[in-house]
Amino acid sequence: MSEMVSIIGTRPEIIKMAPLIPLLDKEFNHKLIYTGQHYDYEMSEVFFNELNLRKPDHKMNINPNYSLEENEACSKPVAIMLNETESIVKELSPELCIVLGDTNSTLIGALAASKLKIPIVHIEAGLRSFDLTMPEERNRIVVDHLSSLLLAPSNLAVKHLKCEGLNQAYVVGNTIVDVCTRLSYEASKLREFEKYDLKFKDYLLVTIHREYNTREDVLLNIFHALMQLYEIRMILPIHPRTKQKLIELGAWNAIVDETHVKIIKPQSYLKFLSLMQGSKMVLTDSGGVQEEAITLHIPCLTLRENTERWETIYNGANRLIGVKPEKVVSMVRQAWSDEEWIKKVATVKNPYGDGYASEKIVSKIIEEYSKLKALCKT
DSSP states (O other), X not given: OOEEEEEEOSHHHHHHHTTTHHHHHHHSEEEEEEOOSSOSGGGTHHHHHHTTOOOOSEEOOOOGGGOTTTOTTOHHHHXXXXXXXXXXXXXXXXXXXXXXXXXXXXXXXXXXXXXXXXXXXXXXXXXXOSOTTSHHHHHHHHHHHHOXXXXXXXXXXXXXXXXXXXXXEEEOOOHHHHHHHHHHHHHHTTOGGGGGTOOTXXXXXXXXXXXXXXXXXXHHHHHHHHHHOTTSOEEEEOOHHXXXXXXXXTOHHHHHTOSSEEEEOOOOHHHHHHHHHHOSEEEEOOHHHHHHHHHTTXXXXXXXXXOSOHHXXXXXXXXXXXXXXXXXXXXXXXXXXXXXXHHHHTTOOOTTOSSOHHHHHHHHHHHHHHHHHHHTTO
């Protein structure tokens, strides 16, 4: 059997690789490397258990003081993890390396494979926010240009790649659709919103975690806006980085005491899907949540000036509202009462595929394998 490695390190990567890993295991001598970028139980290991994902073949023990998640602007943790990843990949000596997305783990995996002259398959290739101040955007561009096979989630993503002279790209869809579709019924039975005394389709699900949005002035502005939206019930699974920043700013206790905003710990994937299914709409800065929202036909408001998920904007399921308090307040209130928009989102076509992206990815890798193998260490 052919040798292959996949490198993951964060919650989104675990979720999106979950339906793909069993298929790769079946077709290849496939090894899984976990970098530990998301290093605590609630942000990572709970998802391995809940999604019935097998244990990684290699798991790095990252020092939380050097977390890739908390020190995105620092080169030291990236260098440490690159060195360890390269050592593992060199020992395994695979013929192919698979990475997904745009995280530092994605970048590290691609750099390690490139240094060792191992062909790279990039899943979720071609996403572009056109904002180079974002670490994820820089990661996406570098990884795409290092890769030998680019598997894109949409036609638009392929167009982005072709504009950069990258023609070895194919549309396969997004595996998040596979996951949401297959877990939707199980999640709906949980009715998680009832545990927090929330009414079905009468609350706003909020997530905030991006590095830019956790800067002092930006984060305080966002929460200032949320406090003004007192007429809307909200639930916010708090990201560790966001919580830590609020504590440092001395704002944590005041926010926790707000009656219309329910702060809860990070949720398992099924529980989070259940909360999304029960919500009227979502307010987020997460790329993955934008994808999940359109898959579940939930209206989405994005706390950013741009997005790499432009398809959700063009399809009318998502709106960019920025982070200025006045604009956030006005646009959330306007959207909350826009019943026509809510009805439109309920019928919008998903640009990320039919729920069989995983099968299409494996099929394309098998189809291209001989060409990719010929590139190995040449």
